[in-house]
Amino acid sequence: xxxxxxxxxxxxxxxxxxxxxxxxxxxxxxxxxxxxxxxxxxxxxxxxxxxxxxxxxxxxxxxxxxxxxxxxxxxxxxxxxxxxxxxxxxxxxxxxxxxxxxxxxxxxxxxxxxxxxxxxxxxxxxxxxxxxxxxxxxxxxxxxxxxxxxxxxxxxxxxxxxxxxxxxxxxxxxxxxxxxxxxxxxxxxxxxxxxxxxxxxxxxxxxxxxxxxxxxxxxxxx
Amino acid sequence: xxxxxxxxxxxxxxxxxxxxxxxxxxxxxxxxxxxxxxxxxxxxxxxxxxxxxxxxxxxxxxxxxxxxxxxxxxxxxxxxxxxxxxxxxxxxxxxxxxxxxxxxxxxxxxxxxxxxxxxxxxxxxxxxxxxxxxxxxxxxxxxxxxxxxxxxxxxxxxxxxxxxxxxxxxxxxxxxxxxxxxxxxxxxxxxxxxxxxxxxxxxxxxxxxxxxxxxxxxxxxxxxxxxxxxxxxxxxxxxxxxxxxxxxxxxxxxxxxxxxxxxxxxxxxxxxxxxxxxxxxxxxxxxxxxxxxxxxxxxxxxxxxxxxxxxxxxxxxxxxxxxxxxxxxxxxxxxxxxxxxxxxxxxxxxxxxxxxxxxxxxxxxxxxxxxxxxxxxxx
Numbered sequence: 001x002x003x004x005x006x007x008x009x010x011x012x013x014x015x016x017x018x019x020x021x022x023x024x025x026x027x028x029x030x031x032x033x034x035x036x037x038x039x040x041x042x043x044x045x046x047x048x049x050x051x052x053x054x055x056x057x058x059x060x061x062x063x064x065x066x067x068x069x070x071x072x073x074x075x076x077x078x079x080x081x082x083x084x085x086x087x088x089x090x091x092x093x094x095x096x097x098x099x100x101x102x103x104x105x106x107x108x109x110x111x112x113x114x115x116x117x118x119x120x121x122x123x124x125x126x127x128x129x130x131x132x133x134x135x136x137x138x139x140x141x142x143x144x145x146x147x148x149x150x151x152x153x154x155x156x157x158x159x160x161x162x163x164x165x166x167x168x169x170x171x172x173x174x175x176x177x178x179x180x181x182x183x184x185x186x187x188x189x190x191x192x193x194x195x196x197x198x199x200x201x202x203x204x205x206x207x208x209x210x211x212x213x214x215x216x217x218x219x220x221x222x
Numbered sequence: 223x224x225x226x227x228x229x230x231x232x233x234x235x236x237x238x239x240x241x242x243x244x245x246x247x248x249x250x251x252x253x254x255x256x257x258x259x260x261x262x263x264x265x266x267x268x269x270x271x272x273x274x275x276x277x278x279x280x281x282x283x284x285x286x287x288x289x290x291x292x293x294x295x296x297x298x299x300x301x302x303x304x305x306x307x308x309x310x311x312x313x314x315x316x317x318x319x320x321x322x323x324x325x326x327x328x329x330x331x332x333x334x335x336x337x338x339x340x341x342x343x344x345x346x347x348x349x350x351x352x353x354x355x356x357x358x359x360x361x362x363x364x365x366x367x368x369x370x371x372x373x374x375x376x377x378x379x380x381x382x383x384x385x386x387x388x389x390x391x392x393x394x395x396x397x398x399x400x401x402x403x404x405x406x407x408x409x410x411x412x413x414x415x416x417x418x419x420x421x422x423x424x425x426x427x428x429x430x431x432x433x434x435x436x437x438x439x440x441x442x443x444x445x446x447x448x449x450x451x452x453x454x455x456x457x458x459x460x461x462x463x464x465x466x467x468x469x470x471x472x473x474x475x476x477x478x479x480x481x482x483x484x485x486x487x488x489x490x491x492x493x494x495x496x497x498x499x500x501x502x503x504x505x506x507x508x509x510x511x512x513x514x515x516x517x518x519x520x521x522x523x524x525x526x527x528x529x530x531x532x533x534x535x536x537x538x539x540x541x542x543x544x545x546x547x548x549x550x551x552x553x554x555x556x557x558x559x560x561x562x563x564x565x566x567x568x569x570x571x572x573x574x575x576x577x578x579x580x581x582x583x584x585x586x587x588x589x590x591x592x593x594x595x596x597x598x599x600x601x
Contacts, residue, residue, distance in 0.1 A: 094449070204541050
């Protein structure tokens with residue numbers, strides 16, 4: 001207890017990036033902002049998950065997209081990049097200072113072309129989704145009561161095999177829905193990737209994070 | 223056709239029951255067909271925890287060190303009860319805190335009581351009643367646990383707090399006294415030079431009401447400011463019927479964060495007298511803290527809009543390395559005592575004891591690992 005620790009010293013900042021499409025689109029964006037994460041790109045091939053970027057006094061963590069908010073909220077990463085779908089689903093207490101405009105898609109409600117739901121006639125409705133919280137909030141706001149079935153993938157087959165009446169899922173081109181004879185009922189959320197920043201990181205290292213974010217903001221605005 | 227399939231679908235949610243049964247079998251317990259008294263699994267409700275001797279010693283040492291600092295500064299220790307009538311406690315709680323409160327009906331009276339989710343309303347009640355005739359400022363301190371049904375970090379629901387309340391001393395001198403004490407208390411438990419983050423709830427209220435938004439939209443504006451979501455904020459500001467300077471100032475809020483110099487920047491754009499007054503008050507508090515040579519880094523965040531529950535003026539939080547959120551929260555609440563029948567200005571703070579011990583442990587762990595890897599000659 002007597003051990004004294006200075007808590008204001010500058011240190012390497014940790015950035016959590018989600019592997020996959022967002023990472024692919026984020027790397028060129030960072031490069032244009034003058035932040036060369038080439039080492040992260042190369043390390044990815046070597047399956048390294050913790051990558052130091054000493055030129056920018058940064059450390060990159062490559063994690064699953066749904067895990068980014070956990071790393072940032074618990075302070076294991078100071079900031080991260082995460083899809084709005086993930087941020088809304090988990091509803092964490094994080095700052096979201098910048099929409100990067102990458103990883104764009106929409107979260108929609110869809111149902112089979114040939115058996116549309118009549119919300120007034122049907123007593124028991126079932127929604128299959130990877131996003132039960134967003135679905136629950138959406139239904140609650142409309143005063144609809146429905147059963148929500150949490151799935152981890154292949155959402156679009158749920159209505160075809162009688163598991164659900166409707167689905168809530170991400171679409172970009174809409175091709176997957178068409179292939180499965182599903183039609184969009186409505187859009188719940190416009191999704192793109194955002195920068196998210198932890199509470200303590202923003203207060204303790206705000207200047208450096210703001211500087212990085214405003215560099216990114218300038219290239220996003222173009 | 224699909225309806226028929228639905229009817230024959232196997233019932234869901236049988237998992238946990240089966241798991242329990244299997245667990246009892248594994249322990250060698252008899253599973254009788256008829257109802258016999260079975261010993262319950264020795265488990266705890268979600269978010270509750272025990273402290274084994276070592277952890278208990280750390281927590282006690284921390285609490286004692288904090289109380290010793292409070293005592294030396296002239297704050298008298300008080301003890302308040304674990305539960306109270308809900309309607310009385312609720313006078314000092316916002317909607318969110320009220321929703322997170324554990325309530326139950328007291329069997330003897332049929333009245334609704336609530337486990338305290340916060341000790342400040344209890345101290346306010348105590349000062350407004352027992353200290354009604356006290357002429358000068360009242361300085362009290364406390365230590366105890368609060369219970370909240372919210373998704374806190376680590377899913378914790380019972381939190382250990384130690385704090386102070388200073389009633390009867392308005393304005394920056396009272397604020398600076400309490401903030402200086404907060405820094406001293408953190409230093410006493412091993413957290414030197416914390417970052418003290420200053421916001422102003424009066425300013426946040428002024429800005430939001432100047433936007434002339436309807437209630438749901440005002441809440442959305444507040445949410446966007448709290449998240450520094452500028453795109454979302456721009457969208458809701460389009461609905462504002464407020465003056466241009468008011469809208470422009472609101473749009474700036476997420477950026478008005480940094481060294482106390484942001485107060486000067488903000489002053490130039492202040493849309494009205496209320497905002498100017500709040501900024502002047504914050505500047506006076508910063509000056510008063512600096513005059514006391516407080517060993518802390520000051521950080522001003524005008525976009526900090528949390529704590530609408532009872533704060534009226536300055537709101538402050540302490541941040542340290544190793545803790546993902548504030549380890550200490552406080553502020554000025556000049557309306558709260560009036561709700562308990564005796565108007566009086568007041569200011570106080572509470573230390574989150576477990577957040578403090580967690581930060582100390584993490585800092586020690588990081589230091590130890592860094593030492594070990596240096597010895598190994600790693601980068």
